[in-house]
Amino acid sequence: MPTAGELRVELGCGKGRFTVGTAQAEPEALIIAVERIPDAMVIAAERARDLDLKNVFFIDADAADLEAYFASGEVDRIYVNFCDPWPGARYAKRRLTHPGFLLRYRKVLSSGGEVHFKTDNHDLFEWSLFQFPKAGFRLSEVTRNLHENGPRGIMTDYEEKFYRLGTPINRCVGTMEELPSSENPL
Numbered sequence: 001m002p003t004a005g006e007l008r009v010e011l012g013c014g015k016g017r018f019t020v021g022t023a024q025a026e027p028e029a030l031i032i033a034v035e036r037i038p039d040a041m042v043i044a045a046e047r048a049r050d051l052d053l054k055n056v057f058f059i060d061a062d063a064a065d066l067e068a069y070f071a072s073g074e075v076d077r078i079y080v081n082f083c084d085p086w087p088g089a090r091y092a093k094r095r096l097t098h099p100g101f102l103l104r105y106r107k108v109l110s111s112g113g114e115v116h117f118k119t120d121n122h123d124l125f126e127w128s129l130f131q132f133p134k135a136g137f138r139l140s141e142v143t144r145n146l147h148e149n150g151p152r153g154i155m156t157d158y159e160e161k162f163y164r165l166g167t168p169i170n171r172c173v174g175t176m177e178e179l180p181s182s183e184n185p186l
Helices: 019-023 038-048 061-068 090-092 099-108 122-132 156-164
Strands: 006-011 029-035 056-060 075-081 109-119 137-143 170-176
Touching: 006 019, 006 056, 006 061, 019 029, 019 038, 019 061, 019 075, 019 156, 019 170, 038 056, 061 099, 061 137, 075 099, 099 109, 099 122, 099 170
Parallel strands: 006 029, 006 075, 029 056, 075 109
Antiparallel strands: 109 170, 137 170
């Protein structure tokens, strides 16, 4: 899609509700959805096909391998929606908001590129708020109850479920800036 205004990547698209909704709402953006579970990706691809969307594509891949699919500075925005929280300190490096992953995202993000992060997991969110700055991301739009005054934005399937249960949704945006020179984020 050479005429795309932006390239956006969703990590772990699941059944694709957010991916397809975003592609439908913003036809000028090219959306690439990354998913490791083939059955979920098939449902997502069928949703896109049924709406005849031409600006969304799916990759069966791991978030750790983004550099194999995208050039340096090619991606404008990365969505991390309701990822596995990997509870316990010994699994922290597996979290998609760990500095190790955030530094990988920097390699494919454009200057000023963004990571949009949403989760229902309070502990993961609070932990993540400290990780973004370590990897050179300035935080904005930080909220611990995104839908407090009614639904906002395009929801994932999980998000819709949690919203109906009254579970608060945490959200923030990390904008890529200079890496802190005095800290080793890992």
